[in-house]
Amino acid sequence: MTTTTGPTTVTGSVGTAHTRVDGLDKVTGAARYAGEIPFTDLAHGWLVLSTIARGRVRSVDAEPVLAMPGVLTVLHHGNAPRVDIDYEGMLGRPDPLIGVFQHDQVPFSGWPVALVVAETSEQAREAAEALVVHYDQEPHDIEFSHGRPGAYTPDTDGMRVEKGDLEAELAASAHVVDAEYTTPEEHHSPMEPHAATARWEGGRLDLVDSNQGSTWIAGELAKVFSLDPASVRVRSEHVGGAFGSKGLRVHQVCAAMAATVLDRPVRVVLTRRQMFSLVGYRSPTTQRVRLGAEPDGRLRAFDHQGQSLTSTIYEFVEASAGFGRPMYAADAHRSVNRVVRLDVPTPTYMRAPGEAPGSFALESALDELAEKCGMDPIALRARNEPAVGPVSGLPFSSRNLTACFDEGARRFGWAGRDPRPRTRREGRWLIGTGTAAATFPVLVGPATAAVTAEADGTFAVRITAADVGTGARTALTLIAADALEVAPDRVKVHIADSDFGPAMIAGGSMGTRSWGWAVTGAARELREKLVPGGDIPAEGITARFDTGALLGTLSQKERHSYGAQFAEVAVDVATGEVRVRRMLGIFAAGRIINPLTARSQLVGGMTWGLSMALHEEAVRDRASGAPVGPDLAGYHVAAHADVPHIEADWVDDPDPEDPVGIKGIGEIGIVGAAAAIANAVWHATGVRHRNLPIRPDRVIEDGRLDGAVSEAGGSGA
Ligand code: MOS
Numbered sequence: 001m002t003t004t005t006g007p008t009t010v011t012g013s014v015g016t017a018h019t020r021v022d023g024l025d026k027v028t029g030a031a032r033y034a035g036e037i038p039f040t041d042l043a044h045g046w047l048v049l050s051t052i053a054r055g056r057v058r059s060v061d062a063e064p065v066l067a068m069p070g071v072l073t074v075l076h077h078g079n080a081p082r083v084d085i086d087y088e089g090m091l092g093r094p095d096p097l098i099g100v101f102q103h104d105q106v107p108f109s110g111w112p113v114a115l116v117v118a119e120t121s122e123q124a125r126e127a128a129e130a131l132v133v134h135y136d137q138e139p140h141d142i143e144f145s146h147g148r149p150g151a152y153t154p155d156t157d158g159m160r161v162e163k164g165d166l167e168a169e170l171a172a173s174a175h176v177v178d179a180e181y182t183t184p185e186e187h188h189s190p191m192e193p194h195a196a197t198a199r200w201e202g203g204r205l206d207l208v209d210s211n212q213g214s215t216w217i218a219g220e221l222a223k224v225f226s227l228d229p230a231s232v233r234v235r236s237e238h239v240g241g242a243f244g245s246k247g248l249r250v251h252q253v254c255a256a257m258a259a260t261v262l263d264r265p266v267r268v269v270l271t272r273r274q275m276f277s278l279v280g281y282r283s284p285t286t287q288r289v290r291l292g293a294e295p296d297g298r299l300r301a302f303d304h305q306g307q308s309l310t311s312t313i314y315e316f317v318e319a320s321a322g323f324g325r326p327m328y329a330a331d332a333h334r335s336v337n338r339v340v341r342l343d344v345p346t347p348t349y350m351r352a353p354g355e356a357p358g359s360f361a362l363e364s365a366l367d368e369l370a371e372k373c374g375m376d377p378i379a380l381r382a383r384n385e386p387a388v389g390p391v392s393g394l395p396f397s398s399r400n401l402t403a404c405f406d407e408g409a410r411r412f413g414w415a416g417r418d419p420r421p422r423t424r425r426e427g428r429w430l431i432g433t434g435t436a437a438a439t440f441p442v443l444v445g446p447a448t449a450a451v452t453a454e455a456d457g458t459f460a461v462r463i464t465a466a467d468v469g470t471g472a473r474t475a476l477t478l479i480a481a482d483a484l485e486v487a488p489d490r491v492k493v494h495i496a497d498s499d500f501g502p503a504m505i506a507g508g509s510m511g512t513r514s515w516g517w518a519v520t521g522a523a524r525e526l527r528e529k530l531v532p533g534g535d536i537p538a539e540g541i542t543a544r545f546d547t548g549a550l551l552g553t554l555s556q557k558e559r560h561s562y563g564a565q566f567a568e569v570a571v572d573v574a575t576g577e578v579r580v581r582r583m584l585g586i587f588a589a590g591r592i593i594n595p596l597t598a599r600s601q602l603v604g605g606m607t608w609g610l611s612m613a614l615h616e617e618a619v620r621d622r623a624s625g626a627p628v629g630p631d632l633a634g635y636h637v638a639a640h641a642d643v644p645h646i647e648a649d650w651v652d653d654p655d656p657e658d659p660v661g662i663k664g665i666g667e668i669g670i671v672g673a674a675a676a677i678a679n680a681v682w683h684a685t686g687v688r689h690r691n692l693p694i695r696p697d698r699v700i701e702d703g704r705l706d707g708a709v710s711e712a713g714g715s716g717a
Contacts, residue, residue, distance in 0.1 A: 405564040
């Protein structure tokens with residue numbers, strides 16, 4: 001740690017463990033989240049969601065509800081202000097869901113049909129639950145299965161990649177794996193539900209929100225309400241988790257609508273149950289993987305076909321088939337994503353979109369291939385290390401996957417592992433170990449930052465970054481401190497205010513890299529402006545930096561982070577319960593800014609992977625089209641008792657092109673983790689689990705569980 005007093009010139013904060021600069025505020029409750037910031041004259045909106053999965057709203061019986069205590073208004077398609085959703089936003093055209101109350105159509109169960117606004121949250125809820133809505137119901141279709149009619153490959157970038165003669169290479173292969181894998185519908189489940197308060201303040205729409213990018217939300221809201229972007233201000237000081245779900249959602253639009261209609265501040269908070277249909281989720285996937293290899297494991301044929309679902313109103317594709325494109329060399333490479341439109345809510349980006357489910361299928365298939373080739377799974381991956389991008393032919397900026405496996409194998413104790421399954425038993429537990437590779441793209445987005453030298457000798461950084469719980473505010477403090485060559489306690493970082501100007505969102509694992517670049521640039525410009533020993537005026541001296549033009553000069557390369565995941569599991573032969581005993585992840589993910597929070601983030605991602613492997617599964621009722629048990633009781637996320645000792649660490653891997661060496665660590669922690677666990681379950685039991693989650697009923701249903709361990713194998717305790 002750097003000293004808190006002492007020399008005016010200090011370097012080396014980046015890379016040292018630093019507790020969160022907002023940690024004390026968070027644990028003492030001083031940090032206010034979007035749903036708890038007080039406003040004078042605040043009104044509360046409560047959403048009413050459709051109970052049918054397809055049809056139209058015939059009528060909304062608002063009158064009786066308007067007579068209830070405290071009720072101020074009921075907004076619905078018959079009276080709501082018109083908004084514009086016919087625009088090109090940052091992520092393309094918006095999901096029509098954003099245009100709430102604009103028509104009477106109901107495209108899925110849980111579609112917003114009304115907003116009840118009242119003096120208190122309790123009155124709004126009471127009235128919302130009493131509101132009677134009449135529907136004309138139509139039959140719905142939510143049936144998702146592999147190769148079902150209607151599945152298509154979108155005509156957009158990256159949906160289909162083909163190189164070489166796949167069928168010929170498969171036919172010529174000594175070993176072939178051809179298997180189908182499935183992953184269920186999964187939800188982001190951030191601890192903090194979505195919440196926004198909107199008001200008109202000095203002629204501007206002012207929104208206090210919980211989001212992944214305040215300039216982004218401000219820009220989209222300006223378009224939705226046809227406002228000058230300068231007359232919208234969005235702030236998002238603290239965020240209790242996002243994972244891809246906290247973009248522009250209906251609650252911000254509803255709050256702004258109601259604030260406009262009532263001309264007073266209006267807050268809309270989503271309930272956990274409402275989040276299951278309003279904030280996106282990860283589509284279920286079915287994936288078919290075909291791998292063909294030489295006897296020595298060298299891949300001749302690589303084929304990954306993924307299918308996901310989307311709503312009838314918006315095309316979002318969970319592109320699971322892209323995972324292997326930069327990963328493994330093969331003579332023929334094919335990867336295709338398909339999607340089918342059903343009467344379900346629109347899925348969205350969720351931590352490691354594509355890579356999370358894609359790595360489960362492909363890294364399981366590689367384990368199956370290793371078994372067929374009689375090879376160690378790590379050796380199989382090493383055999384297929386590409387010299388250049390297997391599909392693109394582009395050079396890698398850096399590629400340290402092998403270093404991750406070397407370090408991981410050493411620390412996990414992989415050497416001497418009996419490759420045969422079902423060779424270890426301890427009482428009623430079958431024990432196994434598994435591994436899998438991880439990768440995630442390294443990207444960067446434009447950002448602007450301002451750094452001010454204050455008269456009191458401190459420095460203020462202003463950037464519209466978002467700290468979604470990752471520790472980004474702290475990371476930026478360390479980055480700024482190093483760029484300014486001062487101790488971090490002389491730097492105050494202000495984030496998440498759209499008035500600070502445009503900046504990349506906290507998404508795509510690009511936040512810290514994108515913001516760090518801008519902050520470093522602004523700090524350097526400031527140092528050039530400062531005269532040694534010169535006076536600083538009361539208003540300070542400010543330098544600004546915009547990375548926009550710089551990013552265009554980056555050469556064409558394959559830029560990725562990598563990781564090696566290891567897991568040890570114990571499987572109860574009587575109950576089918578799988579317990580993960582330990583996990584280790586070693587990552588090559590650029591320069592690590594703050595080891596303390598980076599480790600937490602990676603361990604968090606790996607915990608998600610455990611949760612994905614064993615627990616998470618949203619079930620939709622065929623009859624109603626609605627989710628079953630849409631809460632944290634019905635949808636089990638790994639809890640403390642499910643999570644064993646998890647270790648995450650990294651190898652040296654600074655990005656040569658980034659001014660700080662950053663790659664990004666937001667998403668890679670989950671990638672490959674579920675496959676490592678599934679591979680360990682196979683190693684323990686001899687049974688492949690190709691459908692997630694690996695529930696006890698799926699494990700015992702196999703029937704082969706409670707027998708002796710393999711005859712040639714070792715004995716247990
Ligand atoms: Mo993340 S799924 O890129 O917000």
